[in-house]
Amino acid sequence: NSKVIQTPRYLVKGQGQKAKMRCIPEKGHPVVFWYQQNKNNEFKFLINFQNQEVLQQIDMTEKRFSAECPSNSPCSLEIQSSEAGDSALYLCASSRPGQGAGQDTQYFGPGTRLLVL
Template sequence: MGARLICYVALCLLGAGSFDAAVTQKPRYLIKMKGQEAEMKCIPEKGHTAVFWYQQKQSKELKFLIYFQNQQPLDQIDMVKERFSAVCPSSSLCSLGIRTCEAEDSALYLCSSSQ
């Protein structure tokens, strides 16, 4: 692969076991080159007003990024605001974006929702 760095951003669909209701994330997998933009979408479970985004790097623990309640960001302690952005304009679609991918962004990104 030479000197090219690849920013690998993977998404996982969060299932609720045998239940029908679940959070939906799109796309399921996302591969970006260093310097490219990335956008991940989350459709919360119907009726849920809280949305959470997390990041998990390989062999590391889950890291909280941001929390929305009724479309308003309430807590974004660990989100790198210079490069990351998150919006939740409606209760049916939220997104997490990376303006410029870096190698250290390679991770599993998860969203969850709650009432």
């Protein structure tokens, strides 16, 4: 079973407010992913890290989100100015380093459900 910890489980924000969520990956997993899961259960890749370095991110993440994975602290994903369309389940996953990021088994946390009013 996954040991990825995500907090908070639920987050309610107004439009324009910052929304921050945290993730503690499994011990020994240097690769961390953030996904946005929509109401159709589709996983939208946002960003991934290996240790403290960003490996890949999509344009939306680059412009409106900030994310980091400092050493000895939880990883975080923050939406700078929340929009209604950001309401979703945000999932953090971690994995061992594979041959290429995204190709090893990923273990998911329970998610942070964000509601933007």
